[in-house]
Amino acid sequence: xxxxxxxxxxxxxxxxxxxxxxxxxxxxxxxxxxxxxxxxxxxxxxxxxxxxxxxxxxxxxxxxxxxxxxxxxxxxxxxxxxxxxxxxxxxxxxxxxxxxxxxxxxxxxxxxxxxxxxxxxxxxxxxxxxxxxxxxxxxxxxxxxxxxxxxxxxxxxxxxxxxxxxxxxxxxxxxxxxx
Amino acid sequence: xxxxxxxxxxxxxxxxxxxxxxxxxxxxxxxxxxxxxxxxxxxxxxxxxxxxxxxxxxxxxxxxxxxxxxxxxxxxxxxxxxxxxxxxxxxxxxxxxxxxxxxxxxxxxxxxxxxxxxxxxxxxxxxxxxxxxxxxxxxxxxxxxxxxxxxxxxxxxxxxxxxxxxxxxxxxxxxxxxxxxxxxxxxxxxxxxxxxxxxxxxxxxxxxxxxxxxxxxxxxxxxxxxxxxxxxxxxxxxxxxxxxxxxxxxxxxxxxxxxxxxxxxxxxxxxxxxxxxxxxxxxxxxxxxxxxxxxxxxxxxxxxxxxxxxxxxxxxxxxxxxxxxxxxxxxxxxxxxxxxxxxxxxxxxxxxxxxxxxxxxxxxxxxxxxxxxxxxxxxxxxxxxxxxxxxxxxxxxxxxxxxxxxxxxxxxxxxxxxxxxxxxxxxxxxxxxxxxxxxxxxxxxxxxxxxxxxxxxxxxxxxxxxx
Numbered sequence: 001x002x003x004x005x006x007x008x009x010x011x012x013x014x015x016x017x018x019x020x021x022x023x024x025x026x027x028x029x030x031x032x033x034x035x036x037x038x039x040x041x042x043x044x045x046x047x048x049x050x051x052x053x054x055x056x057x058x059x060x061x062x063x064x065x066x067x068x069x070x071x072x073x074x075x076x077x078x079x080x081x082x083x084x085x086x087x088x089x090x091x092x093x094x095x096x097x098x099x100x101x102x103x104x105x106x107x108x109x110x111x112x113x114x115x116x117x118x119x120x121x122x123x124x125x126x127x128x129x130x131x132x133x134x135x136x137x138x139x140x141x142x143x144x145x146x147x148x149x150x151x152x153x154x155x156x157x158x159x160x161x162x163x164x165x166x167x168x169x170x171x172x173x174x175x176x177x178x179x
Numbered sequence: 180x181x182x183x184x185x186x187x188x189x190x191x192x193x194x195x196x197x198x199x200x201x202x203x204x205x206x207x208x209x210x211x212x213x214x215x216x217x218x219x220x221x222x223x224x225x226x227x228x229x230x231x232x233x234x235x236x237x238x239x240x241x242x243x244x245x246x247x248x249x250x251x252x253x254x255x256x257x258x259x260x261x262x263x264x265x266x267x268x269x270x271x272x273x274x275x276x277x278x279x280x281x282x283x284x285x286x287x288x289x290x291x292x293x294x295x296x297x298x299x300x301x302x303x304x305x306x307x308x309x310x311x312x313x314x315x316x317x318x319x320x321x322x323x324x325x326x327x328x329x330x331x332x333x334x335x336x337x338x339x340x341x342x343x344x345x346x347x348x349x350x351x352x353x354x355x356x357x358x359x360x361x362x363x364x365x366x367x368x369x370x371x372x373x374x375x376x377x378x379x380x381x382x383x384x385x386x387x388x389x390x391x392x393x394x395x396x397x398x399x400x401x402x403x404x405x406x407x408x409x410x411x412x413x414x415x416x417x418x419x420x421x422x423x424x425x426x427x428x429x430x431x432x433x434x435x436x437x438x439x440x441x442x443x444x445x446x447x448x449x450x451x452x453x454x455x456x457x458x459x460x461x462x463x464x465x466x467x468x469x470x471x472x473x474x475x476x477x478x479x480x481x482x483x484x485x486x487x488x489x490x491x492x493x494x495x496x497x498x499x500x501x502x503x504x505x506x507x508x509x510x511x512x513x514x515x516x517x518x519x520x521x522x523x524x525x526x527x528x529x530x531x532x533x534x535x536x537x538x539x540x541x542x543x544x545x546x547x548x549x550x551x552x553x554x555x556x557x558x559x560x561x562x563x564x565x566x567x568x569x570x571x572x573x574x575x576x577x578x579x580x581x582x583x584x585x586x587x588x589x590x591x592x593x594x595x596x597x598x599x600x601x602x603x604x605x606x607x608x609x610x611x612x613x614x615x616x617x618x619x620x621x622x623x624x625x626x627x628x629x630x631x632x633x634x635x636x637x638x639x640x641x642x643x644x645x646x
Contacts (some may be wrong), residue, residue: 001438016641017641017642017643017644018269018644018645020281021644024406025640035405036404036406037405037406038403038404038406038632039404039406039409039410040212040216040381040412040635040636041377041634041636041642042409042410042631042633042637042640043406043409043410043644044645045497046406046409046644047406047407047409047410050406050407052406052407052410055410055411055414057414057415057418058414058418059431061418061422065422072358075338076349079338079346079347079349080346080349080350083344083346084344084345084346086348088348088350091350092383095350097513098349098350099349100351101352101355101359101429101433102349102354102355102358104425104429105355105359105362105426105429105433106358106359106362107538108362108366108422108423108426108429109365109366111364111418111422112365112369112419112422112423113365113369115369115415115418115419115575116372116373116415116419118415119202119373119411119412119414119415120400122411123405123407123411123412125400125401125402125408126401127399127400128401129400129401130401130403133405138386138403140384141384141386141403142214142216142377142380142381142383142384142385142402142404143213143381143384143385144211144212144216151418158306161420162618172324178297
């Protein structure tokens with residue numbers, strides 16, 4: 001039995017970053033919100049053209065760093081003062097200056113792990129399947145081509161109307177993306 | 180006169196020549212998104228693996244086997260197979276450890292600090308410098324682990340609940356070292372891997388072989404270059420750079436604490452942290468040059484790793500070399516100025532003692548010869564740069580040997596003085612780690628893009644969005 005294919009969206013292909021940013025800006029101005037732009041390298045203007053928000057990643061990194069730092073220090077305090085107190089040359093058990101290097105390292109470790117895992121989680125990666133990969137030419141998105149995909153879940157989406165709109169943006173090609 | 184097409188214009192500032200036309204560009208003109216992508220990815224995907232790769236990898240693997248033999252013999256026999264003794268309890272093992280860790284510093288420095296300072300020339304060299312960092316840290320880790328004598332219990336260094344109710348001694352710099360080095364290895368790996376994700380997607384999309392597509396595809400984790408993803412990706416990359424910057428400084432600082440916190444004459448000084456960090460950067464850049472020069476030649480990457488890179492690295496070497504030379508001078512001066520006779524004896528013993536030849540070789544390699552880098556003619560001569568970088572690598576190894584062995588072999592009581600002589604197994608372990616390092620590097624060159632493709636794309640003039 002052949003599964004009924006639904007349309008994920010319409011994808012327009014562009015040859016340079018400037019056309020993609022301009023097209024994205026116009027799509028945003030036309031009221032489209034559920035869309036994404038794909039490029040072989042980061043383009044700052046593109047993110048702005050999509051009208052996207054700031055990411056929560058810095059907060060996640062801060063929390064990761066705080067957890068690492070507090071956890072590291074607590075571990076040192078607990079093991080040196082409570083669990084395994086050793087009197088070394090009459091030095092205080094809570095000899096905090098000696099605990100700073102490890103606290104520093106665990107802070108960085110916590111923050112870095114939160115940074116990478118947080119970035120992947122917010123991006124929804126790893127994601128083994130995504131409809132955009134059904135477009136054969138999309139393989140060029142990691143080489144030299146730029147794509148704008150307006151998704152069918154957008155309230156303004158309409159197969160004919162949106163295709164007509166995309167045509168006004170002078171893309172190289174428009175493809176329907178199957179889900 | 181015909182108009183030069185835009186794609187053939189030299190790269191825009193700050194990548195373009197700054198001081199007149201004599202300073203070469205960061206990337207040769209004429210490249211586009213396709214040529215950059217194809218040139219770098221073809222090394223991995225399409226070009227035939229050159230014969231020298233097999234030869235080089237074969238030699239490296241032979242040396243790795245030597246390492247395995249040495250370590251196996253060590254595990255069965257004990258560290259008595261090395262020349263270590265009392266009083267020289269730390270010798271080749273710790274010298275090699277500090278040397279490798281130092282080499283590892285350039286990768287993170289290039290990736291993180293130069294990124295934050297917007298030194299875009301770093302783009303062509305950061306990927307393999309990061310890989311070099313990882314491999315150098317792996318080689319470094321071999322030494323302290325096997326120096327424990329019972330490497331199968333090395334996990335005792337980490338805090339974990341155990342039936343013996345024992346906990347690590349957190350007041351000891353050696354435990355700080357465990358945390359510093361393992362954090363450094365982890366963060367460097369994360370940084371390297373995050374940098375690779377978009378390029379792995381490129382390899383996935385361009386690979387002709389089904390196996391390659393599956394492996395690169397799994398590693399790329401479904402990266403599709405979405406603008407939302409790129410935004411978080413760039414934020415993450417910058418944050419990681421910001422985190423790695425204090426980290427890279429902390430690692431060699433903590434390594435220097437292994438010595439500075441001890442009360443051995445010649446070790447117990449406050450100049451150690453900055454002087455170790457400068458030395459680490461010095462040796463790291465020397466190693467990047469040692470690797471970059473042959474790599475750019477055999478893979479014809481002169482377009483991407485230009486004379487500009489080699490000259491910049493030579494300048495960094497010159498500056499850090501001067502800091503290191505200043506460290507040597509201050510060390511000797513403070514030893515005399517302290518009025519402490521044991522401290523004062525250290526430089527005299529180095530200069531005129533039984534190991535004086537090692538000390539003068541160190542001064543020659545690290546202080547005298549690198550002064551040639553003041554001359555532009557030297558900085559623009561690729562073979563000379565290569566030779567100087569090798570000399571600095573040797574010099575930095577000698578420096579660690581001088582610091583470690585020459586301080587230990589004659590401390591307070593002449594009755595407890597001794598000498599150290601390396602055995603065959605000392606040498607074989609050192610040479611073996613060089614083999615391991617090279618073997619990993621050969622695998623990296625063969626299977627992963629050695630230059631960051633997506634960052635090279637951003638350097639192209641056509642990557643700029645016109646208003």
